[in-house]
Amino acid sequence: MSQARDLVAPQPRTHEVRNQARPCSGYNAFTGDVVLREQVARHAPWCAERAAAVGALAGDPDVQEAAHLANAHEPELRLFDRYGHRLDWVDFHPAWHELMGLAFGHGVHSLAWTAKRDGQAGGHFARAVLSHLWNQVENGVGCPTGMAYAAAAGFSDRPEFALWHDRTIAADYDPRRLPLADKRAAVIGYAMTEKQGGSDLRQTQTIGRFAGTEDGARIYELTGHKWFFSVPTSDGFYTLARTESGISCFLVARVLPDGSLNRVFLQRLKDKCGNRSNASSEVEFEGTRAMLVGEEGRGIAEILSHAHLTRLDFAIGSAGLMRQALTLALNHAGSRNGFGQVMSELPMQANVLADLALESEAATLAALRVARATDAMETDDGERLFARTATPVMKFWNCQRAAAFVYEAVQVHGGNGFIMENPVARLYREAPLNSIWEGTSNMMCMDVLRALRREEGALEAFMAEVSAPGTADEAHGRFLDELNDDLGARANDEGNARSIVTRMALALQAAEMLRHSPETVAGRYIDSRLCGRHAGVIGTLANGPDLADIVARAAVA
Structure with a gap:
């Protein structure tokens, strides 16, 4: 063994650690918040127990550590396997999946819709309380919960999207890459922004061409790009494309009903200032199969x-x-x-x-x-x-x-x-x-x-x-x-x-x-x-x- 390895470093005795702030843990962000607690008691007392369960997560040291790990170990893009086959996938740290399971399992994304289904008044208010609390746990996961919340509105009262609606509002998280029918729950994303348009969705260049009808849904093939595509491992995502009638809204499934992968080609992940736990990507479509949502030409x-x-x-x-x-x-x-x-x-x-x-x-x-x-x-x-x-x-x-x-x-x-x-x-x-x-x-x-x-x-x-x-x-x-x-x-x-x-x-x-x-x-x-x-x-x-x-x-x- 070398001399350097035989040496033992002296232990410093320069100071003792004192006057540092105590760890901010062991509290409940709902029961300890008089403003939130009073609002729930006044407007939706039926959700107090749910809110307390999510509030406890904010002060849980293990959950706080998961939030730290999910941000410290950022998502990794995997375009190809070792043999050269395209994967177009993103690997997340296990802490991300743990947090997703907690958020979706507690209904942070879906309470507005399940409350309406179950005849409980004030569902959007109650769901807002959960979102307020979850944003005290980990903000990156707040993106997919918020997108799922909005996505369910687009699926409602449309029979061709009934299965999508059911899987989206399920109080569960299923990260497996499978056809929708084989999954317990779905994650939904949005991808509208293009390089040349930014916030101006009227500048959409992606083209959608009608390809037929399947199970009551109008199917199109999309060709184009999207500049911001958050949570690219989502099971489906809303997007826009230009058709003969104008800009139209579509839902793109990542895995098709027959188990094959849709033609969704990831280009790179964004190196963002914040929101580091969450993956945002650039994507290209080439013959990508998509279902029309609503009327053609009414996408915006x-x-x-x-x-x-x-x-x-x-x-x-x-x-x-x-x-x-x-x-x-x-x-x-x-x-x-x-x-x-x-x-x-x-x-x-x-x-x-x-x-x-x-x-x-x-x-x-x-x-x-x-x-x-x-x-x-x-x-x-x-x-x-x-x-x-x-x-x-x-x-x-x-x-x-x-x-x-x-x-x-x-x-x-x-x-x-x-x-x-x-x-x-x-x-x-x-x-x-x-x-x-x-x-x-x-x-x-x-x-x-x-x-x-x-x-x-x-x-x-x-x-x-x-x-x-x-x-x-x-x-x-x-x-x-x-x-x-x-x-x-x-x-x-x-x-x-x-x-x-x-x-x-x-x-x-x-x-x-x-x-x-x-x-x-x-x-x-x-x-x-x-x-x-x-x-x-x-x-x-x-x-x-x-x-x-x-x-x-x-x-x-």
Whole structure:
């Protein structure tokens, strides 16, 4: 044996490890969250047990380790086997499959649809609660759960997709590469974006040619490409192609009914800033078999009919991501000393934590209000019109605020927060993505203006909601009067869109705080956000003894 191997390194005795934050584990993200718990008790008490089960996952050290591993060991593209045969597959770390099994097994993707099937009211609200909680577990898996949630809407009431619907809403996860009929459950993806078009789906170049009819479904062959194709191991995915009648919507199965692989050719995986556990790819179609969904030439309208649900999910998911960042920040500041005090008791830090707590509560309440409106869309025209505007409003605002929110949570952690072993660093890389998926911030603001222009009664429904009796204090009332005047005068002015939609979001959040939060908490939100004193900077609340109470309200029990 060499001399180097015989040497034994001395053991350092330079210091002892102390004054590090305690591990943020052992809590329940539902039962410990007073805002979420009260909302469920008020609007869907039947889902409390389900919510507690998912909430327990967020604080489980083993599940937290699985989330770390799924992001540390990223998906690997396998184009060929060792003999040169094409595989067009992606290998995920076992932790990814474990997390997928937990999310799908708990119905995070499907509760809205199974609740409707079982005659339970408030399914979209209850499903939103689960999504809020799951986004405190692992955000990459939130992509396939959200896509499955929306996909089920496209399958509903279409007999040719009955099996797809049943497998999609199953509370199970089956990663095997098999025909749909041989699987216990299905994962569904979406692939619309092309290189030349980006968000403009009218620029779709992929061509679809009619090939016949099978079992009641119209079959086409697709030729073209897609620039973003998330979860490429999905059993099926929605896509768009140009046909004789215009852009049409299709469902592509990865494995055909006879067991052969469809002609879906992966090109590469995206090297993304965040969302590292999830695989996003580029794909080419060449004679790829696909089933027409809806009417030929109505593909964009079909996809947009699903987009309400995915946009709602991103508003909810961003609120959940913020809540996790807040939990991490509260844990760190509450268990580490600085300058002779517990960090959370330092006046400036206490201000930051209280401000984060206000932002998180408002984001959660407003997103859940949109989920409740979604439940009533089929039976209440006022709720439908409110949801039509409020969904893009809250998708814009919660996703916009998430990045700034997590940045402040990293600041609470100091240098420790910038190390990838710390989950708050993962959230920092994740937070900007939700504002891009399913429509960028500018697209959401354009969609709000479109609704105000084209949907008769949409403006009135939104203003009625945010100014309902019992919601407006004096400052909120003045804010609403000015907003109403500006909406009437500038609703067609795209240059003011972000300003208008921001104020709509603040109005809705303030209304929900006035309805559901303690008076002092709602008052703090309105004083800071609506009275021109906040300037969007966290930690700029007027100092006062009630800040400690706001922080205590946000702590998970």
